[in-house]
Amino acid sequence: MKYRIALLLVAVISASSCRVELQQHQFPNPVDTTDKEISFQEKKTYPVGDFINIDNEFDGARLTNLVVHNETLVSAFTAPENEPINSSPWYAFRITTSENAIDDSITVKINYPEKYKHRYWPKISYDSKNWTQIDSTSLKISGDTSAAELKIKLVADTIFIAAQPIISSKSVADWSQKLAKNKHAVASSIGTSLKGREIPHLKIGSGKKTIAIVSRQHPPEVTGFVALQYFLDEILDNEISDEFLKEYCLLVYPLMNPDGVDLGHWRHNAAGVDLNRDWAYYRQPEVKTVVTHLVNTVNAENLELQLGLDFHSTWYDIYYTTDRSLKTKNMSFTDQWFEYIEANIDGYRVRDAPSGLRSPVSKGWFVAQFNVPGITYEIGDDTSHEFIKIKSSVAAEGLMKILLAK
Template identity: 25%
Template sequence: MNISSNFDSGNIKVISQNDPLDIQLEINKDHESDFFQWFHFRLESTPFLSHKLHINGLAESAYPEGWEGYQAVASYDRQTWFRVPSKYEEGSLVIDFEPEFSHTFFAYFAPYSYERHLDLLYWAQSHDVCEIETLGKTLDGRDISLLKVGEPSEDKKVIWITARQHPGETMAEWFVEGLLHKLLDDEDPHAAALLSKAVFYIVPNMNPDGSVRGHLRTNAKGVNLNREWATPSLEQSPEVFHVLNKMHESGLDMYLDIHGDEALPYNFVAGSEGIPSYDDRLQNLEESFKSALLAITPEFQDEFGYDKDAPGEANLTVASCAVGEAFKALAYTIEMPFKDNADLPDPYYGWSDRRSYQFGQDTLAAIVNVVDKLR
């Protein structure tokens, strides 16, 4: 029996693997950080033999409440990820599993590999309306890649979408993949309507270093990018530094920042109610967008989410608040669950890569409802 995480986005520490019914594991912290929650590893063992895996020390993880009611995902082919029986008890996630094949992959959520990220970029650039721009380099020397979709003009709105500031929130890039496949479909009516009125600037992965390293929340230097938007720097957060500079160059009329939430089993949005410039116009835009999304998909709801900031008390280091204030624009953080959507539970898959993909497509359709009102 052997357990390995020596691959893209792998993360696990093996404490003991001698007894298949008593496998003891821990999750490595993000580099130069105390954050940890993301795991991704491969079990090589005997098919149809019972295994009990304990992932320990989770009371000290980034979001201990995220383990309550959580079921790990597994895959034999790294294409289809299904939920496996898991129970959180006394600070450990205990996974009971009988593999059908000799090699099984486990992860916190369906991984989105760096190779798939590159495939998405270069598939997108094969469309006439899309081009790639390299904004700069990460601390590990990877490209900070932007996709521009559509032809800019003075009368077109400018819509920005970023994903995976927190690299372990892989559902965010699955969401963007779905959105891009719809936006670049030349027979899709929502895409046609939007591209006649707007140009899109999309960063599918804001944090490629953290993604490859198997981090939950930080970049190569242990920095949480979604707390860097007030004063980004090339030394600490070049990813935010370059993206924010490009936003100021292109202008911005709407911004969506795509994330995943460990604890809440719902899809929801977090707005910019607490920014100093929040007014009736921004409130009406928020309500129009939410109403459209509620009408389009039952996967979205507006009852459960984060507490709204009091007027003037927004955290302006957070992307959606900082950008909303800087551009006086509609700016939302979109959150998806690591667990399942409690409103539409699926015991076999839970919230999944496929559902994230579809939610990205539905969200693009909802933008049609607000695009004419953004200025």
């Protein structure tokens, strides 16, 4: 009942004044988001014989130990930053060789602590920028999926192996600056994480009606961030972009957990906390910085928030949406949007999972704080980039057309 009363109060405030005060919120299923003890991996280079090294000395790496059996066989171990934790076993390491390497391949067995299972199909890169999936003939997964074995051909002097393509905080900063070359976009930093990394921000458009977008609360969820990239590309380069961005603006926070991303965490920030459970009391600096900036910007620029989107990854494509019974502002948008997406992608059907206000996640916060729909846009771990681009482009175009028609 308390959260319903809080929601009604926000609705009254929104109706009677343009100013919205940042509030703490009571959710039925609260989560303790105070700092937790954490284990930081040791950055280290492991010699494998005389001519091969394996290391984790780069942003986004995760390799907590390496056991060398011989010059062509090693066991790599990855453990989470702390527990309890979602089963998203992240791994990322680099293999460097000299031209004197005695063999043309090396076998790496990836091992996880008991109770965790292999989740991500390995990706390979020779420059840390261009990635492809490991060929199925080079991968063996144990029957109980508790380990994976890779046979890696040493065809280059540097080879990166990772659970997903590595997109570090620097990569996001570079992408943001490139996007800001568009006349509609401005890039900035709104503060720093617990470990002092920049929290990037993009403002796209000049209108007063506003959409808030967040991403990368959980480090391994790379496909969700890729979806955001394609989504924004379409927002900025569509025949109706100019019209839309005169009436609307997007406040985008593309990397909420830069520490977790660069430290190679499975899920949490540098304080050992799931950021997407801290949208109530704002105990973690990353969440506090983003919500404070968003509310202050809405007030300072007299904006009217219409919608909140949060881009994630999970096992399959799905949208976690606001239960329609909550009767937020602009609630009809969600169903119209899904109808548009289905109508414009042959054979595609939206998987919609509505829920009420339960846990202190971003989706519920948009409802409680602004009385607008919150949608968690989830992309599958293995969804192809080709389909991510198609769906994100259609979704962005549909969003613009539906909102302009209102």
